[in-house]
Amino acid sequence: MAQKYEKAIAIEKDNIVVDGIDVSGHWNRMFEQRVITEYTPELIEKIADIPNAESFANCYQCAKCVAVCPVDVVGNYGPRKLYRYAQTGMDLTEAPELWLCTTCANCLRVCPKEVNMVKIMPAAREQAILDGKFVPNELQQAFENTAKSGNPLGQPQRKRDAWIQSAGVPVPIIKDLGRKVNVLWYVGSYPSYHPRGIDAAAAAARIFNALGIDFAILGKEEKDDADSQRLAGEKGLFEMMTEQNIETFNKYEWDEMVVTGPHELNAFKNVYPKYGFERPVVHYSTFLARYLDQLKPLLQHSVEKKITYHDPCYLGRHNGEYEAPRKLLEAIPGVELVEMQRNRENGYCCGGGGGGMWMDSFTAKHTTMRLSEKRAMEAASTGANVLAVACPFEVSRFTDAVKSTGNEHVDVLDILELLDKSMRGE
Amino acid sequence: MNIVVAIKHIPSIADDLPVSGNTVDFDSVDFVLNEFDEQSIEQAVLVKEAVGGTVTVVGVDMIGELDAVLHLALAKGADKAVKITGDDPAADSHTQAKWLSEAIKGMSADIIFAGVQASNDLDGQIGPMLAAYLDMPYIGGVSSVEVAGDSATVNKEFAGGVGAKYEVSLPMVVGVQASVKPPRYAPVSKVRQVAQTATIEKVAPSGEVSSGLTMKKMAPPVVTGHAEMIEGSSKEVAAKIVELLKSKGLA
Amino acid sequence: MSNDILVITEHMDGKFSDVSFEMVGKAKELANAWGGQSIAVVVGGGVSSNVFASDSTIHVDDAALSNFNPEAYGKVIEALVKEKSPKVVMFGWTATGMDLAAWLSAKLGVPCAAYVKNIGADMTMSCQAYGGKMSADVSPEGDMAIAACLAGSFPVEAGQGSTAATTMASPVDLGSLKVKFVEAIKPAGGDVDITSQVKLVSIGRGIGGKENVELAEELAGKIGATVSCSRPVVDAGWLPRTRQVGKSGLKVKPKLYLMLGISGAPEHLEGMKSAELIIAVNTDKKAPIFNVAHYGATADLFEVAEAMLELL
Numbered sequence: 002m003a004q005k006y007e008k009a010i011a012i013e014k015d016n017i018v019v020d021g022i023d024v025s026g027h028w029n030r031m032f033e034q035r036v037i038t039e040y041t042p043e044l045i046e047k048i049a050d051i052p053n054a055e056s057f058a059n060c061y062q063c064a065k066c067v068a069v070c071p072v073d074v075v076g077n078y079g080p081r082k083l084y085r086y087a088q089t090g091m092d093l094t095e096a097p098e099l100w101l102c103t104t105c106a107n108c109l110r111v112c113p114k115e116v117n118m119v120k121i122m123p124a125a126r127e128q129a130i131l132d133g134k135f136v137p138n139e140l141q142q143a144f145e146n147t148a149k150s151g152n153p154l155g156q157p158q159r160k161r162d163a164w165i166q167s168a169g170v171p172v173p174i175i176k177d178l179g180r181k182v183n184v185l186w187y188v189g190s191y192p193s194y195h196p197r198g199i200d201a202a203a204a205a206a207r208i209f210n211a212l213g214i215d216f217a218i219l220g221k222e223e224k225d226d227a228d229s230q231r232l233a234g235e236k237g238l239f240e241m242m243t244e245q246n247i248e249t250f251n252k253y254e255w256d257e258m259v260v261t262g263p264h265e266l267n268a269f270k271n272v273y274p275k276y277g278f279e280r281p282v283v284h285y286s287t288f289l290a291r292y293l294d295q296l297k298p299l300l301q302h303s304v305e306k307k308i309t310y311h312d313p314c315y316l317g318r319h320n321g322e323y324e325a326p327r328k329l330l331e332a333i334p335g336v337e338l339v340e341m342q343r344n345r346e347n348g349y350c351c352g353g354g355g356g357g358m359w360m361d362s363f364t365a366k367h368t369t370m371r372l373s374e375k376r377a378m379e380a381a382s383t384g385a386n387v388l389a390v391a392c393p394f395e396v397s398r399f400t401d402a403v404k405s406t407g408n409e410h411v412d413v414l415d416i417l418e419l420l421d422k423s424m425r426g427e
Numbered sequence: 428m429n430i431v432v433a434i435k436h437i438p439s440i441a442d443d444l445p446v447s448g449n450t451v452d453f454d455s456v457d458f459v460l461n462e463f464d465e466q467s468i469e470q471a472v473l474v475k476e477a478v479g480g481t482v483t484v485v486g487v488d489m490i491g492e493l494d495a496v497l498h499l500a501l502a503k504g505a506d507k508a509v510k511i512t513g514d515d516p517a518a519d520s521h522t523q524a525k526w527l528s529e530a531i532k533g534m535s536a537d538i539i540f541a542g543v544q545a546s547n548d549l550d551g552q553i554g555p556m557l558a559a560y561l562d563m564p565y566i567g568g569v570s571s572v573e574v575a576g577d578s579a580t581v582n583k584e585f586a587g588g589v590g591a592k593y594e595v596s597l598p599m600v601v602g603v604q605a606s607v608k609p610p611r612y613a614p615v616s617k618v619r620q621v622a623q624t625a626t627i628e629k630v631a632p633s634g635e636v637s638s639g640l641t642m643k644k645m646a647p648p649v650v651t652g653h654a655e656m657i658e659g660s661s662k663e664v665a666a667k668i669v670e671l672l673k674s675k676g677l678a
Numbered sequence: 679m680s681n682d683i684l685v686i687t688e689h690m691d692g693k694f695s696d697v698s699f700e701m702v703g704k705a706k707e708l709a710n711a712w713g714g715q716s717i718a719v720v721v722g723g724g725v726s727s728n729v730f731a732s733d734s735t736i737h738v739d740d741a742a743l744s745n746f747n748p749e750a751y752g753k754v755i756e757a758l759v760k761e762k763s764p765k766v767v768m769f770g771w772t773a774t775g776m777d778l779a780a781w782l783s784a785k786l787g788v789p790c791a792a793y794v795k796n797i798g799a800d801m802t803m804s805c806q807a808y809g810g811k812m813s814a815d816v817s818p819e820g821d822m823a824i825a826a827c828l829a830g831s832f833p834v835e836a837g838q839g840s841t842a843a844t845t846m847a848s849p850v851d852l853g854s855l856k857v858k859f860v861e862a863i864k865p866a867g868g869d870v871d872i873t874s875q876v877k878l879v880s881i882g883r884g885i886g887g888k889e890n891v892e893l894a895e896e897l898a899g900k901i902g903a904t905v906s907c908s909r910p911v912v913d914a915g916w917l918p919r920t921r922q923v924g925k926s927g928l929k930v931k932p933k934l935y936l937m938l939g940i941s942g943a944p945e946h947l948e949g950m951k952s953a954e955l956i957i958a959v960n961t962d963k964k965a966p967i968f969n970v971a972h973y974g975a976t977a978d979l980f981e982v983a984e985a986m987l988e989l990l
Contacts, residue, residue: 130614133504145612150887157889159980237615440809440941443964451808466913524784544776546809546943549816551780551790551826559784564749564856567777568926580860585690585773587873587928588865588919591745594858602777604926609915639789639823640816643802648813648966654958654974664975665985668936668957671973675955677877677934678901678990 040088048093054124059114060084066108066116071350072101075375076368080108080116094129097367100137104232104355105314110346119232119319122355126234136234143359144235147242151224152190153359162220164192164199168206174220181254184209184216184288187269189262190225191393197400198393204421205261205285211299211424212292216259222249228268233356240276243268247278258282261417262393263315264354270320284316286391286416290325293332302426303335304419306412309385310338311376311399312348313392326391329416333423339383341376349376353394377402381411388413428480428574431536432471432505433527433553434464435545436489436496438516449642453516458489460496463542467603469610470572471540472504478574480537481506485530487513487523487632498622502613509628520548524556525634531561536598538579543567543602550638554602564595567602679821681714684764685732686755688774689725690746697770697829702730703836704797704827705768709733711799714765719758720843721751731839739845742852748777749857756782757849764822766797771826773926779826789818792826793944809943810966829925829948869920870904877903877934880923880950883910884939884960884979891916894938897983900990903934908946924949938979942967959983 017024049058060081067079083091083098093099102122109117130136146155165172175182186209192202209216224246231239250258260266260282269282289296308330316322323345330338343349352372357364365371377399380388388399388411399413414422421427438444438456445452471482482505486493497508511526518526531539539561541554558565570590571582577597584590584604657667672678683705687698698718705716710733718732723744727737736758742750755778759767767782769775771793783790791803798804800817803825807814872878879898885891891905898905905921912922923930925945935953940946942958942965950956951970958971959979968974975982 127616130616131620141612144614148612148615150889155887155889157887157893157980159890235614235616237617237619240619241615438808440811442962444808444811446812451812462910462913520780521784547807548780548792549805549807549814551783551792552776553780555777555779555781556784559781565777565781566748566857568773582863583773584926585746586926588863589690590863592860592863593747594860596856599856605913609913636784636787639787639819640791641819642814642816644815645807645812647811647964648806648969650969652969654956654968654971656968657973657975661977661981662985664959664977665982666989668959668973668975668982669986669989671957672901672934675934677955 041090042088044087044090044092045084048087048121048125051124051128054121056115056117057084057121059116061114063113065111065113069107069111069347071103071105071107071352071372071375072368075370075372076101080112080118093125094132095134099126099129100140100356100360100363101367102355103314103350103352103357103372105350106318107347107350110318123232123234123236127236130234137360137363139362140233140356140359143356144230144238147225147227147230148238152194153225153230154190154194156194159221161193161223162218164194164202165206167199168203170207170210172206173217175217175253175255176220176222178217182215182217183256184214185250185253185255185258186216186218187258187260187265188218188223189260189265189393191397192261193223195393195397197396201393201396201415201417202261204415204417207421208289208417208424212295219249224249226265226268228264228272229354229356229358231272232354233359243273243276247273247276250278250280256281259285259288261285263313263320263391264394267315267319284320284322284325284391286316286325286329287322289420290328293328296420297332300333300420300423302423304333304423305335306387307337307339307385308387308389308419309341309380309383310389311341311351311380311395312345313390313395314348314350314354316391317345317348326389326416329420330389333419339385341379341383343379349379351376351392351395351398353392353398358394371402373398373402374406377406377408377411381406381408386411387419389416389419390414391416428475428478428537429535430471430475430480430482431531431534431539432464432468432482432484432500433531433539433541433557434468434484434486434496434500435461435523435542435553436486436493437461437545437547440546446645449645450517451645453490458492461542461545463544463603465610466606467540467542468500468503468505469608470601470603470606472611473607474538474572474574475504483507483509483534485509485511485527487511487518487526489513489516489518494627495622497627498625499613499618501621501625502617503611507628508625509630511630511632513632519638519640520550520553521556521636521638524553525560525636526632527553528557528560529633530630531557538574538597539563539600540603541600543569543604550640552602554600558600561600563598563600565600565602566593566595568604569601570605571607572601679763680765681709681712682762682764683709683714683716683766683768684759684762685716685718685768686775686778687718687720687730688770688772689720689722692725694725694729695770695772695829696834697772697827699730699834699837700829700832701768701770701827701837702732703834704832705766706731706733706836708766708797708799712765717762717764718841719755721754722746727843728840729838730841731837732841735841735843737843737845738848740848740852742855743848745859745862746774747855747857747859749855750852752778752781753850753852754848756785759786761849766801767822767824769824769826771828775826779824783824788822788824789820790824790826791816791818794825794827795831797825806944809941810947811964828944830951866920869918872904872906872921872923873928873930875904875930875932877901877936878906878923878930878932879903879936879938880906880908880940881911881938882908882940885911885916888914888916890980893980893983897987900987903936906930908940908943937967937971938983940967941965942970
């Protein structure tokens with residue numbers, strides 16, 4: 002590691018003088034001369050000088066973070082190492098390391114010095130973007146798609162509500178409804194466009210209908226939350242989308258917003274208040290857990306599966322919701338719920354956060370395997386035949402990962418799909 | 428290499444153009460960057476990336492809103508922005524070209540890019556006029572530019588994919604039809620940063636010419652024929668079109 | 679000063695373009711009314727120049743003029759204009775004329791009107807402006823004016839004739855040119871030839887993005903048509919240049935030209951106005967295309983296209 006950057010020069014000092022006293026070692030002393038490594042603080046300061054990245058300088062190299070960093074498991078990474086690389090000559094704003102962090106926040110959980118990569122990384126990435134430094138192509142494409150089409154997939158805005166057809170139940174559009182609703186359901190980009198995401202959206206629509214929820218969606222007016230684009234460094238894009246979204250949200254009357262995805266939850270609940278939007282927002286798992294008593298009688302069909310549940314970073318660590326998803330799974334008759342070794346607060350990241358969703362090819366060049374593959378293997382090792390998820394990024398990521406790791410026997414299903422299966426018996 | 432892009436801020440034709448007297452009512456229209464200038468800025472930045480140098484974007488500030496346009500150009504890779512404080516929304520192409528040529532004279536330009544045309548070029552385009560005022564060769568309708576040493580190789584399009592390749596000794600003025608690659612994405616963060624930090628050099632207009640045209644009348648065109656309009660909802664329109672196609676054996 | 683009109687004709691591969699004849703016809707009518715002469719100017723070789731109805735034809739031939747070269751052509755035309763002092767110099771508002779008209783105007787300090795659709799006996803020039811959304815009447819000051827004329831503005835026939843041309847060498851030295859013609863570029867093959875298609879579904883800027891092109895393709899597929907487009911679609915990289923209809927693209931004459939989101943700028947109209955059945959869908963009720971189309975609808979192209987797909 003120390004050889005990676007050229008300024009890692011170890012030098013043997015012959016004479017060390019401290020406060021005028023020569024404290025150099027001598028051949029007959031009990032200990033040898035110590036090696037003092039010369040390093041440059043400039044590159045650490047360069048990062049710590051960026052607003053919101055100040056805590057980078059707090060690191061005292063205890064390495065607790067490395068032990069929990071999901072990227073280190075498939076590579077050579079972790080906040081402590083980034084600090085060390087910077088000491089020895091790495092300019093983080095120009096290094097591939099800048100783009101590997103998924104902002105999963107497991108390091109922050111264990112860090113005694115509150116080195117906050119969830120703030121450092123977006124700030125340093127934004128700096129790189131502003132300075133015209135290297136930005137992975139696929140990520141730039143996602144930015145451009147979001148700016149132009151309103152979603153990172155580059156799908157047409159006019160097709161945002163096309164998924165409704167596959168729901169088979171009424172999905173009212175709030176504009177057409179023309180009245181106040183209890184629940185404004187923000188569907189999200191992947192549930193609206195991605196074939197596997199649409200499966201979850203359709204399942205949610207059927208569950209909401211069965212429960213008699215008074216809900217509506219924004220339809221063609223809905224646009225991406227852009228939270229992951231923010232974490233990937235395009236704060237300007239995030240702010241632009243935020244302004245538009247808040248205007249749309251405030252156009253209609255509703256009591257509570259339910260989101261399909263944890264990233265949207267994070268954006269609307271934790272970040273939007275800074276932009277003047279403070280209204281109740283919950284993840285669907287939290288919302289549905291409130292309806293457990295009404296839901297249970299609807300879950301008539303047994304789902305004879307051994308299920309393990311993957312905690313999404315932005316639902317769990319970032320927003321503290323660990324139990325609602327598990328309660329929902331346990332409510333399904335026939336389900337045996339087993340835990341992976343890394344669960345809840347120590348859940349392992351799928352690799353999709355912080356823009357990782359759009360940097361798979363880039364990340365592959367700098368890691369030994371995808372984070373999603375590592376996690377899929379862990380899921381398979383529990384003996385489970387279903388990997389249950391609660392984040393729209395994860396369905397496609399893990400579906401690919403179980404295949405590429407030879408674990409096709411593990412089905413990847415959103416909790417919504419499992420509930421729907423139990424409801425409908427399919 | 429000193430690369431200069433001369434741009435035009437023009438009334439948007441996306442919406443209705445209200446007329447006031449003999450001109451467009453400039454107070455009630457939005458001004459936008461001439462769409463060919465977007466191509467020309469991209470082509471200029473591509474040349475810079477290929478051979479090095481600086482890109483200076485210069486335009487006449489017609490209504491005091493040119494800054495946003497210049498900021499976007501800077502975010503896309505231009506290095507310097509200059510606005511000529513014209514503040515005359517009716518300044519014609521001759522006037523703009525003269526002002527631009529006076530501003531560009533001191534820039535030791537090696538190559539000047541301009542959009543091949545603009546929708547308000549009633550008295551001709553600024554590109555060829557710049558060439559005349561600066562005594563440089565001009566080629567318009569250009570869809571690719573390569574610079575090597577003190578000459579440029581440009582492809583000019585005639586029509587339908589037919590074109591010609593020219594070698595031109597620099598300096599020259601290029602009228603850009605389309606850049607080799609579509610205009611790039613400028614990160615919104617970058618645009619916002621530029622808006623806060625960039626300095627835009629202001630230049631007073633210098634030089635006086637006139638198009639020599641007197642406007643006698645400006646009005647929406649007299650309609651000689653008009654389509655038979657199909658009324659109704661989108662579904663009804665679709666049904667009518669399908670019926671029409673079927674009746675004529677076209678579907 | 680004279681009452682003559684100089685018409686700068688244009689030719690390629692041994693053939694004059696229609697706009698050359700159109701301008702000669704108009705020039706003859708005007709110049710004769712003014713008691714002057716219509717003079718057709720042919721620059722460059724490889725073409726038989728005895729084809730105009732002009733009062734006279736000047737054919738300037740020189741090895742340096744065998745291919746279009748804006749610098750060389752500009753010098754020759756500048757010299758001729760100075761010598762003849764005509765009342766009007768007519769150019770086509772075309773790929774070649776657009777390189778010369780405004781340049782000559784600035785060079786000589788002579789007024790220039792572009793997008794000219796008509797010239798009156800009192801020299802009033804009627805022009806298209808703002809992408810065809812406006813029509814402007816302008817009158818040039820002074821004794822001489824340049825008119826850059828839109829193709830299709832005057833009848834072709836009036837300019838056709840057999841006036842014998844006077845051939846002359848270049849009036850200026852063409853020895854040290856900064857612009858050098860290298861080679862001709864032929865259209866890239868491989869794609870469908872939209873000029874031979876019976877039905878075209880043509881999309882414009884209104885299509886919004888590359889991701890929406892497939893909707894047009896789907897619709898075209900349903901009715902056995904091919905997708906073509908206007909220039910902005912090509913410039914944005916959404917379709918290849920081989921699909922472009924218009925002045926800088928191809929001229930088409932299909933049985934059906936179904937236009938989605940094309941407003942109908944003059945440059946586009948030049949390429950498609952002789953289609954047999956033109957149907958235009960556009961959200962802007964004042965789009966110029968509705969003055970040319972046979973049927974029109976002010977509607978959202980996506981909604982219409984999707985509804986059509988269901989019905990087909």
